[in-house]
Amino acid sequence: MALLEIRGVSKTFRTLKALDGVDIDVQAGTFHGLIGPNGSGKSTLLKAIAGAHFADTGTVVFDGHDITRATPYERARAGLSLKFQITAVLPELSVYDNVLLAMQSTESLPRLLLSLSRRALDADVSSLLERFRLIDRADDLAGELSHGQQQWLEIAMALALRPKLLLLDEPTGGMSPEERRVTGELLEPIKAHCALIIVEHDLHFIRDICDRLTVLDQGKVLDQGDVEAIQRSPKVQQVFTTRV
Amino acid sequence: MLSKEASELTVAAERVPERRGTRSPVLRRILPYIEGGALVVALIVPLVLSERMDLITLATNVLILSLLAISFDLCWGLSGIMSFGQALFFGVAGYAIALVGRDLEFSELWGTLPLAMLVGLLLAGLFAAFLLLGRKPPTTIFVALGTLTGAYAAERLVSGWQYVGAGNGLSSVKLLKIGSYEFVEGTAFYFLALGLLVLIYAGARFLKQSQLGLVLAGMRQNEERLAFFGYRVQLFKAVVFSLAGLVAGLGGALYSYHQGFIGPGNMGPGLSTTAVLYSLLGGSGTLIGPVFGAVTVEVLSYVLSDIDAIKPIWPVILGLILLGVVMFQPKGILGLLVSDRERIGSYGRRRRGG
Numbered sequence A: 001m002a003l004l005e006i007r008g009v010s011k012t013f014r015t016l017k018a019l020d021g022v023d024i025d026v027q028a029g030t031f032h033g034l035i036g037p038n039g040s041g042k043s044t045l046l047k048a049i050a051g052a053h054f055a056d057t058g059t060v061v062f063d064g065h066d067i068t069r070a071t072p073y074e075r076a077r078a079g080l081s082l083k084f085q086i087t088a089v090l091p092e093l094s095v096y097d098n099v100l101l102a103m104q105s106t107e108s109l110p111r112l113l114l115s116l117s118r119r120a121l122d123a124d125v126s127s128l129l130e131r132f133r134l135i136d137r138a139d140d141l142a143g144e145l146s147h148g149q150q151q152w153l154e155i156a157m158a159l160a161l162r163p164k165l166l167l168l169d170e171p172t173g174g175m176s177p178e179e180r181r182v183t184g185e186l187l188e189p190i191k192a193h194c195a196l197i198i199v200e201h202d203l204h205f206i207r208d209i210c211d212r213l214t215v216l217d218q219g220k221v222l223d224q225g226d227v228e229a230i231q232r233s234p235k236v237q238q239v240f241t242t243r244v
Numbered sequence B: 001m002l003s004k005e006a007s008e009l010t011v012a013a014e015r016v017p018e019r020r021g022t023r024s025p026v027l028r029r030i031l032p033y034i035e036g037g038a039l040v041v042a043l044i045v046p047l048v049l050s051e052r053m054d055l056i057t058l059a060t061n062v063l064i065l066s067l068l069a070i071s072f073d074l075c076w077g078l079s080g081i082m083s084f085g086q087a088l089f090f091g092v093a094g095y096a097i098a099l100v101g102r103d104l105e106f107s108e109l110w111g112t113l114p115l116a117m118l119v120g121l122l123l124a125g126l127f128a129a130f131l132l133l134g135r136k137p138p139t140t141i142f143v144a145l146g147t148l149t150g151a152y153a154a155e156r157l158v159s160g161w162q163y164v165g166a167g168n169g170l171s172s173v174k175l176l177k178i179g180s181y182e183f184v185e186g187t188a189f190y191f192l193a194l195g196l197l198v199l200i201y202a203g204a205r206f207l208k209q210s211q212l213g214l215v216l217a218g219m220r221q222n223e224e225r226l227a228f229f230g231y232r233v234q235l236f237k238a239v240v241f242s243l244a245g246l247v248a249g250l251g252g253a254l255y256s257y258h259q260g261f262i263g264p265g266n267m268g269p270g271l272s273t274t275a276v277l278y279s280l281l282g283g284s285g286t287l288i289g290p291v292f293g294a295v296t297v298e299v300l301s302y303v304l305s306d307i308d309a310i311k312p313i314w315p316v317i318l319g320l321i322l323l324g325v326v327m328f329q330p331k332g333i334l335g336l337l338v339s340d341r342e343r344i345g346s347y348g349r350r351r352r353g354g
């Protein structure tokens, strides 16, 4: 059974069909790319998976549980973690505190009140910051980071939750080519313990790190398969040459 | 293949000056000094004023109302809950201990003060369950109106209820005592109130600086984001709101014992709004700021109401002063001294500059 099974998911905004009967399977331990022209419904789909809004019809089954109507809190606890398209680090907290906040989220309220895990988590927070090249900025406010660094911080925070499935909406938006390359390197090792759905406009980037691709167009799945097959797909080539 | 907004972001990102390798300057903390200074002043006040009974009474009153100020700061300053009903918990607890004194002839400190705190805690918990723990996260306005309505309804209810003295409230409240020692107005009561205020303050400060405080700080900035981390945001709010009720309840009991009186006006929207003012004036979220706010408002009202020339219009003058501060200094008096960084707090263990 796949880690994530999306079946017939549709979502309509007023009269606009943003998603129209989408079926996707994501296997554990794979990196799944989601591509498509602007407005094709990529972010809408990720939000339906993460619980920012509910699908109108269809089901989302994660790790054997139907989460179609679950709250964001329940989905996070089940092992889903996401980075929105618009970065949402907590700007007035330090970089360190942002990661600590994500990492301590499974602690009970009394334990938080007594700060029982502050010491124990310190090493983990620091090593995560180290890995994401943010350790020198640990004491700075998250809002003072460059856009690219904020994206890294968000990925670090999403990973701090130790998810089974990570959803990334345009993680390299606003990054320099060098930062993009590093992002690819940073994501590579998480495959061991976490599956990934990633939305990206940079096809080179996505080709390099993904195992499978799904192409969305006007809310429908245009094609899906492994990276080579999609690259050769005439349907996909047509959409990309005429509309992107 | 780069989308249009993405390439714009690239440009924007490049304009951000690189500060790699520069550590933020060593953080200077000034709140502890302010808190220490305030404590020293509070300890000296009764010695200086020992000849002036009326001023000792005023000072004790200020300490008690500071509990209400802290109660509101726990809601708004720490958790982002706009409560226009903090006086409700204050007043109900005040009535409760007055009734226990009248009907059960009981006013032992070890029994009544915990009772008042429990009343505040449970009543606030009940409100939290209704206002915060619904299916959908409530809006700030919904909670503000809900608490306001609660305070208003309670004030009207007791105004018409003979058993609790109706419009006259309950007077000649039995004196608070420990064994055979009775606390009358004066220095002893002052130090009792100060001791309890310091305890509550220390507790609130501990909460603010704990890992729970970090969750609250995150919630104030982006409540939705915290839900995606797997925090039950509304539950956290409900718990802090209940604790704020406990603090208000303690304040109400002390008020009732100290004044020897509790009336409908002590639980209504009027006093609730005064608590909001304490906080906004002094600087919400700093804990000590709202205490300064309470001191400022109460001392100003005392002074202004005593000057013959302006006796009839002093509430207007007080109102204008407060309006001015709130408009031109939205972070309150403490906002002039304390940086945003220190007000919001830092929770990590990394040593500053180390």
Ligand SMILES: Nc1ncnc2c1ncn2[C@@H]1O[C@H](COP(=O)(O)OP(=O)(O)OP(=O)(O)O)[C@@H](O)[C@H]1O
Binding pocket: A013, A016, A018, A036, A037, A038, A039, A040, A041, A042, A043, A044, A045, A085, B003
């Ligand atoms: N909350 C909303 N209300 C109304 N319409 C919306 C809403 N969110 C998205 N849409 C519309 O739904 C369609 C799909 O949007 P979505 O954000 O999913 O596209 P996308 O594939 O992520 O595009 P991009 O590459 O630009 O990020 C768009 O036409 C968008 O305008």
Ligand SMILES: [Mg+2]
Binding pocket: A042, A043, A044, A085, A169
């Ligand atoms: Mg999008």
